[in-house]
Amino acid sequence: MDLTHSPADEAFRAEARDWLRTHVPPEPLPSLETEEGFAAHRAWEAELSADRWSVVNWPEEYGGRDAGLLRWLLFEEEYYAAGAPGRVGQNGVSLLAPTLFDHGTREQRARVLPPMARGEVIWAQAWSEPEAGSDLAALRSGAVRTDGGWLLSGQKTWSSRAAFADRAFGLFRSEPNAPRPHQGLTYVMFDLRAPGVTVRPIGRLDGKPAFAELFLDEVFVPDEDVIGEPGQGWRIAMSTAGNERGLMLRSPGRFLASADRLLGLWEARGGPVSERDRVADALMGARAYQLFTYAAASRFLEGSSVGPESSLNKVFWSEYDIALHETALDLLGEEGESTDTAWAEGYVFALAGPIYAGTNEIQRDIIAERLLGLPKGRR
């Protein structure tokens, strides 16, 4: 049991740190939930990608460094410590790409992944539908067979990044008469600018269009944009939910850097005793999350799958993120009410954490039923 990194891993970390020191923009980019910010973040992805830092854990042939899970963690620690921008491509990189690595064709990987790595194609997720929420088995939007592909119709909503993104991925019901509601779903990728697609941006709490509604009217998707077998979408989507993606949804590096900044803010405000315990909690939570992730990564690298413990992870980071930002806003006092600070942006972003990616209530059910072995019952 140890926490020291090999000289080769430390060399990788040092290389990342050096690169970031000379490349991270000196001023924060505008919010990525604005058109201007989205463009700036897209340009930043291109800059990262030019030196193969945008997707370090991917194979080299797709623009990565084949760095592995551990080096990804080290990279993320350096990335956020350097104050580098939030990642506009994260939906694609952390949700779609792992599915393509597991279930995509060679042609799909070669076509989809390199532009994703370069930030040329930004992906939006299109899982949610009105009246479905965390219950993906209740999806109603349909895919109907046509010559050489499928026609998508229906409505998706709460589609993160869709206001400015290029393409989207999600599940569509291709067999409406399948015996069970999670059967007969097909996993497809589609163009947000294709004929028949209407994108209506939705303002989140601060009014910024962080997501959108998608109205689909017979949108053509060629067969080559179906991932895996038609009708098997649920299984395909679930099979990647429990792998390392469970570790990559939120990196510990982000919280370590935020906790350090919170400590700095607290000290700059004279170290008020009234907020000391909450600052300590933020420092401890970041460390706990880092070490929990190291332990999970160690097990993963030994061949264990991550499985339902990713639900522990999700409940922890999403609630931690809010507590950390609440503490910062309280420390800022009146200034904390203003919406144009990085802390306010982080706060609004954090508020969504317990809601998306499977609500925390659903995650707690999974923890109780699958990790503690409690009986299924009334919701």
Next chain:
Amino acid sequence: MRFLLDTEQRAFTESLDALLRAADTPSVVRDWGRGEHAAGRALWSRIARAGVFALAVPEAYEGVGPLPVELAAAFVELGRHAVPGPLAETVAAAVLLAGLDDPGPAKRLLPALVSGEAMATLAGPGSYALDGDAATTLLSYDGGELRLAPGHGPIRPSLDPARRLTPLAAGGERLATDPPLATALTWARLAVAAQALGVGLALLDRTVAYVKQRTQFGVPVGSFQAVKHRLADAKVALEFARPLVLGAALTLAPADVAAAKVTACEAAYGTARTALQLHGAIGYTAEYDLSLWLTKARALRTAWGSPGECRAEVVSGGPRRR
């Protein structure tokens, strides 16, 4: 970087678990709380023979340490089985004695702690030593002096019946001046953190088992979402305390150890509150074994540093990024 117990470490904790499972610790605890120490001493000897106290003692004094990771792993098991006695105190005393400039006291006193023939406790001025009536090596420190106390004062009951609080008598043989108290405190906190984690894990296990078999309104209580979610929260808290405990054992940095202490103790205490609520009135009953863990979770929370003191230490430790 492999942040996981290795095979040998896991085998050690599993053998300790098996030893303790066979020991009927609830009846040992109840005897101990009445001041009847025979069964507790016998169990203590078996724990010592398994090598637990040797982990805190260097080879020069017949130990195998210092091995803080193994010690932390062992203390999780001691907590899981609610083992009574001055466990963290014996570890702190061993570390304190081994760290003295003069090797004399360590040569004289440590082998008996390693073998389990002796148990130690320690306290500063105005504070209580745990189990001064059972411990054989009573260390008192005051004004930069470490002494072998000649005895103890009246016993004060603890909320945890297994913890007997005793002031130490003044005077006694002077062992050292300016002993390394800070290091001993770090080890005591590490041991308590691990013990508390074990207490919390036992409370969770017992409560999960209970809500699966206890029925109300015709179904197991554990099928209700309100019950599930409380237990899920306890699981989250404990599973995120565990890496802090093991990480603190690796670094032994005072801020890391304080973080482990406060996080593990809060997780255990929160789990205790949940365990009591979900057991209902039976959990609020001294004769039901759950009480042995419930009250220990409360006592460990303030042993060797309150949550506030530990959080102050965390903040003074500066940036956490490695």
